[in-house]
Amino acid sequence: MNRPVDPRDFASKLEGMADGEVLLNLRNVSLAFGGVKAITDISFDIRKGEIRAIIGPNGAGKTSMLNVINGFYTPQKGTIVFRGRERVGMKPHHAVGQGIARTFQNVALFKGMSTLDNIMTGRSVMMKRGLGWQMLWHGPALAEEIEHRKAVEEIIDFLEIQHIRRTPVGKLPYGLQKRVELGRALAMEPSLLLLDEPMAGMNLEEKEDMSRFILEVNRQRGTTIALIEHDMGVVMDLSDRVVVLDYGRKIADGTPEEVKSNQDVIDAYLGVAH
Numbered sequence: 001m002n003r004p005v006d007p008r009d010f011a012s013k014l015e016g017m018a019d020g021e022v023l024l025n026l027r028n029v030s031l032a033f034g035g036v037k038a039i040t041d042i043s044f045d046i047r048k049g050e051i052r053a054i055i056g057p058n059g060a061g062k063t064s065m066l067n068v069i070n071g072f073y074t075p076q077k078g079t080i081v082f083r084g085r086e087r088v089g090m091k092p093h094h095a096v097g098q099g100i101a102r103t104f105q106n107v108a109l110f111k112g113m114s115t116l117d118n119i120m121t122g123r124s125v126m127m128k129r130g131l132g133w134q135m136l137w138h139g140p141a142l143a144e145e146i147e148h149r150k151a152v153e154e155i156i157d158f159l160e161i162q163h164i165r166r167t168p169v170g171k172l173p174y175g176l177q178k179r180v181e182l183g184r185a186l187a188m189e190p191s192l193l194l195l196d197e198p199m200a201g202m203n204l205e206e207k208e209d210m211s212r213f214i215l216e217v218n219r220q221r222g223t224t225i226a227l228i229e230h231d232m233g234v235v236m237d238l239s240d241r242v243v244v245l246d247y248g249r250k251i252a253d254g255t256p257e258e259v260k261s262n263q264d265v266i267d268a269y270l271g272v273a274h
């Protein structure tokens with residue numbers, strides 16, 4: 001049985017960790033699918049409080065890397081240390097319990113459900129009282145439900161989506177669906193938020209809105225963020241540090257300025273032959 005997750009656990013696990021300390025450390029990680037080497041001997045870290053971008057051309061291994069971080073894939077080689085503890089055989093449903101939440105390249109919401117209910121599903125993973133309790137509508141379950149509703153309403157306010165709270169998400173424009181998906185991830189109160197192409201398919205205005213929300217999540221809520229993004233303008237504006245992958249290998253790691261002027265990165269994006 002999955003252990004219920006108390007959001008306060010996350011805060012206590014992060015207590016004593018200062019901004020800038022290593023939150024997640026990947027060492028010599030390799031992942032292959034049969035003969036396809038998706039990730040080869042990659043090491044990098046994510047520090048508490050930063051926005052860390054993972055970039056690279058198509059097929060570079062970015063999504064695979066995100067899937068390794070949240071336990072969806074277990075690498076054949078390498079070590080992963082999260083909050084000072086080496087992780088062994090973590091599964092995706094443990095990720096939430098550890099304080100890792102993610103969004104997906106293609107929005108993964110319940111299309112027939114409202115914005116409110118979709119965000120509430122993010123919260124449900126933290127509920128201590130099971131369905132039986134809720135059906136009986138006992139006092140403690142009711143109190144917990146009210147507490148979660150309050151947290152969800154705060155997220156709805158924060159993301160400025162009050163006007164669509166009752167709308168089925170399948171009826172929303174794509175940009176707003178992405179925002180709701182961000183809301184659902186925030187409902188899990190993650191210490192590490194993974195965003196897979198948060199701006200994909202968005203127009204300029206939607207991108208500007210999403211950039212603002214990502215920055216506010218990071219600055220106001222103190223959430224550490226790792227994101228994959230193809231829009232270089234966005235990456236350079238938002239990120240504190242950028243790791244660049246190409247053909248499953250790390251080719252650069254540094255500030256946006258350092259990475260932008262790195263010759264290997266320029267070659268990779270121009271498609272220079274290896």
Ligand SMILES: Nc1ncnc2c1ncn2[C@@H]1O[C@H](COP(=O)(O)OP(=O)(O)OP(=O)(O)O)[C@@H](O)[C@H]1O
Binds near residue numbers: 036038056065
């Ligand atoms: N489940 C899988 N089974 C087999 N091969 C896979 C699988 N997932 C990824 N790959 C392969 O691993 C390599 C890296 O893929 P990945 O999706 O991680 O790259 P990416 O950088 O995220 O690409 P994109 O920018 O196109 O999304 C590719 O060669 C891909 O075909």
